[in-house]
Amino acid sequence: MQEQFIQYLKSKTLDSTSFAEEIASVLDIGYDAAYRRINSKTSLTLEEGVKLARHYKISLNQLFEVGNQNTIVADLSPPIHNIKGLEVWLNQSYNSVYPLTKLKSASIIYSAKDIPLFHTLKDSFLSRYKMYVWLKDVDSNMTRDKISFDDFIKNIPESLLESAFKLGQVYKDINITEIWNNTTINGSLQQVLYYFESGALSKELALIICNDIEDVVRLIEKQAIQQSLVGSENKAIYNLYINDIHTMSNTIMVKTPFQKVFFTPFTVISYFKIEHQPTCELMYEFFEKQMSISKLLVNAGEKDRSLFFNRMIQKINRLRERIIIDNDAFDFE
Structure with missing residues (x-):
């Protein structure tokens, strides 16, 4: 689920080369810590998921949608x-x-x-x-x-x-x-x-x-x-x-x-x-x-x-x- 969520966030940014730096900035963590979350070596907390959702303007409903092919969310x-x-x-x-x-x-x-x-x-x-x-x-x-x-x-x-x-x-x-x-x-x-x-x-x-x-x-x-x-x-x-x-x-x-x-x-x-x-x-x-x-x-x-x-x-x-x-x-x- 986290891997799919991270891929979804990547699709929302125009510059994938600085994606780890952007995640680190949003979550106020180090680059290495951000990289571990991007690669699913460290799990995202609920609070971190909410922060990322707000930054990328994703509703909590859309968090549920990620990875679910039978459920879609509309704005x-x-x-x-x-x-x-x-x-x-x-x-x-x-x-x-x-x-x-x-x-x-x-x-x-x-x-x-x-x-x-x-x-x-x-x-x-x-x-x-x-x-x-x-x-x-x-x-x-x-x-x-x-x-x-x-x-x-x-x-x-x-x-x-x-x-x-x-x-x-x-x-x-x-x-x-x-x-x-x-x-x-x-x-x-x-x-x-x-x-x-x-x-x-x-x-x-x-x-x-x-x-x-x-x-x-x-x-x-x-x-x-x-x-x-x-x-x-x-x-x-x-x-x-x-x-x-x-x-x-x-x-x-x-x-x-x-x-x-x-x-x-x-x-x-x-x-x-x-x-x-x-x-x-x-x-x-x-x-x-x-x-x-x-x-x-x-x-x-x-x-x-x-x-x-x-x-x-x-x-x-x-x-x-x-x-x-x-x-x-x-x-x-």
């Missing part, structure tokens, strides 16, 4: 109950993502059940609308007070917008692979239709949001063809796969030279963070399998690319028509 993202909680979530997400921009080989794989949020986090009505939808799901006061989107944008804090735009910008400097299908856009369109029909979204703003969604689709098409993220300082790579078989899940995998981590949805935009490496390997293998049976859009023929994106534009146009004429019967299929 839960910060709870969101109001605007303040959403801003904290955006800032913590930025702090998690930013270090990846400094690792040239870091990459993200995104199983896109919905349009990935970082495509929408820019200065647009769509960005503000996404935040409105998230908050309507978690803030009971907004539901009780029947806050409309038109009212919401009049009082949205500037600090919240800055946090959102900053997070959207930092994603441009990371290599990203996305897996979409023909329904990926449907959730965003359904949200617009729902709040328009409920009277919480005016016709004028609903149509502007439709324009913003079309702008996102057009930009994604451009990035998919050129295989790079527009506006990236790091010349980050962008690959878009189209999968006609599986339903996507909004699961995100982060891959670095040191480890793999994936984030899977919990509620709204809350997520579970999984660092258990055998489980991460299984998820990575699943993503690789999905990509192997998907079309990399840059390699697809012009006809296939045009059909895929035109189908999304047609859905947006049907939503526009629905908003303008206000008929009852409508769907995206």
Whole structure:
């Protein structure tokens, strides 16, 4: 057990050559004593295990997880109950993502059940609308007070917008692979239709949001063809796969030279963070399998690319028509 624990700690440090010195410093013991613990010649005490767990930011639950292939532990993202909680979530997400921009080989794989949020986090009505939808799901006061989107944008804090735009910008400097299908856009369109029909979204703003969604689709098409993220300082790579078989899940995998981590949805935009490496390997293998049976859009023929994106534009146009004429019967299929 101790040997497995020590190996786990080594995977959490970037400089294995000074690992013994780091252990000695954390435990306030000599180099030789640290070396004996690393090589399991001396057993770690409970107090020493706790000190190491704190230093390497490992929960005591994760100590139990080490070596147990049938038990994994997940970290839960910060709870969101109001605007303040959403801003904290955006800032913590930025702090998690930013270090990846400094690792040239870091990459993200995104199983896109919905349009990935970082495509929408820019200065647009769509960005503000996404935040409105998230908050309507978690803030009971907004539901009780029947806050409309038109009212919401009049009082949205500037600090919240800055946090959102900053997070959207930092994603441009990371290599990203996305897996979409023909329904990926449907959730965003359904949200617009729902709040328009409920009277919480005016016709004028609903149509502007439709324009913003079309702008996102057009930009994604451009990035998919050129295989790079527009506006990236790091010349980050962008690959878009189209999968006609599986339903996507909004699961995100982060891959670095040191480890793999994936984030899977919990509620709204809350997520579970999984660092258990055998489980991460299984998820990575699943993503690789999905990509192997998907079309990399840059390699697809012009006809296939045009059909895929035109189908999304047609859905947006049907939503526009629905908003303008206000008929009852409508769907995206």
